């Protein structure tokens with residue numbers, strides 16, 4: 157039977173990744189985050205805004221851990237292209253469809269790296285006068301030169317290395333891995 161190991165080996169023959177956060181640990185943390193959001197929004201009907209493409213797996217799992225009335229919408233922005241390093245420029249590829257004035261928004265990100273994307277989305281969304289705006293990210297990279305962008309809910313703080321799986325891609329692939337894998341420093345790791 158094919159498993160995640162086969163997929164990793166097939167697609168990334170010479171790229172070196174190792175397991176970083178297991179599927180079980182991700183699910184455990186997603187549950188905790190969901191419970192916290194459910195508590196914070198118990199008298200509201202928030203709109204979860206998934207940031208395409210990377211956050212769709214996290215968003216799908218997260219909302220099923222938040223037993224309150226809620227709505228879903230999506231934004232698509234680009235910053236990375238197909239590379240491992242951000243281009244430094246953010247552009248809007250798909251705007252929100254719903255009316256957000258007076259609503260409570262929770263933007264759901266897979267990972268925050270430089271903070272540029274968050275900064276861009278904050279400005280974009282606040283211009284449409286929501287009642288409140290919060291950000292959740294599954295992963296937060298620890299980077300010295302990151303933009304100081306306040307994030308309300310963080311799943312895991314991680315080192316400044318490239319990660320894949322659970323929605324996160326490398327050249328658009330490997331999003332379908334259940335666990336999160338991190339780039340190895342050297343071959344012997």
Ligand code: IMP
Nearest residue numbers: 210267268269270271272273318319324
């Ligand atoms: P930022 O604007 O630099 O904070 O970049 C955030 C976006 O870059 C995320 O939403 C991801 O799509 C992408 N990204 C950043 N780091 C990684 C990574 O390690 N693996 C895959 N995608 C990443």
Ligand code: MG
Nearest residue numbers: 207208209210
């Ligand atoms: Mg993204």
